[in-house]
Amino acid sequence: MMTEEYTFYTIxxxxxxxxNVYFGYTKNFKKTCYHHKSVxxxxxxxxxxxxxxxxxxxGFSNFTIKILSKQPGLTKLExxxxxxxxxxxxxxxxxxxxxNPYRSNLERLEQLRLISIKQWKCESCNVIILxxxxxxxxxxxxxxxxxxxxx
Numbered sequence: 001m002m003t004e005e006y007t008f009y010t011i012x013x014x015x016x017x018x019x020n021v022y023f024g025y026t027k028n029f030k031k032t033c034y035h036h037k038s039v040x041x042x043x044x045x046x047x048x049x050x051x052x053x054x055x056x057x058x059g060f061s062n063f064t065i066k067i068l069s070k071q072p073g074l075t076k077l078e079x080x081x082x083x084x085x086x087x088x089x090x091x092x093x094x095x096x097x098x099x100n101p102y103r104s105n106l107e108r109l110e111q112l113r114l115i116s117i118k119q120w121k122c123e124s125c126n127v128i129i130l131x132x133x134x135x136x137x138x139x140x141x142x143x144x145x146x147x148x149x150x151x
Contacts, residue, residue: 003075005074008070008079011024012064023086025079029067081102120134122134125142
């Protein structure tokens with residue numbers, strides 16, 4: 001298992017009254033800083049919570065990237081767990097991270113259980129199926145035949 005040094009960092013607004021924060025980790029801090037800055041200036045940055053927030057609050061020059069720690073000898077999974085610990089210590093409504101980097105097996109199983117019990121009704125075929133099977137159903141012969149009969 002390969003281990004490397006990871007740098008853990010935050011991105012925060014320079015105005016101390018704005019408490020929103022992004023937590024990240026990287027193997028190449030300088031490259032990551034450049035990436036964050038360049039994506040902010042990209043026209044496609046609006047699909048990311050972090051970059052939307054930065055652009056709506058004066059641009060990248062109003063934000064600081066601060067190193068929290070450097071930790072050698074970590075696997076990627078260990079780095080994800082550490083980032084998750086930082087995220088868990090913050091108020092969820094202040095986070096600019098789009099997703100959690102690490103979930104325990106128990107959390108994953110619970111999410112899968114919740115997904116698997118969601119049901120969806122196909123109005124064309126008048127059948128009820130698990131939501132996770134919706135795409136497969138819409139391309140099955142029965143569904144396609146039913147749609148063609150309606151037309």
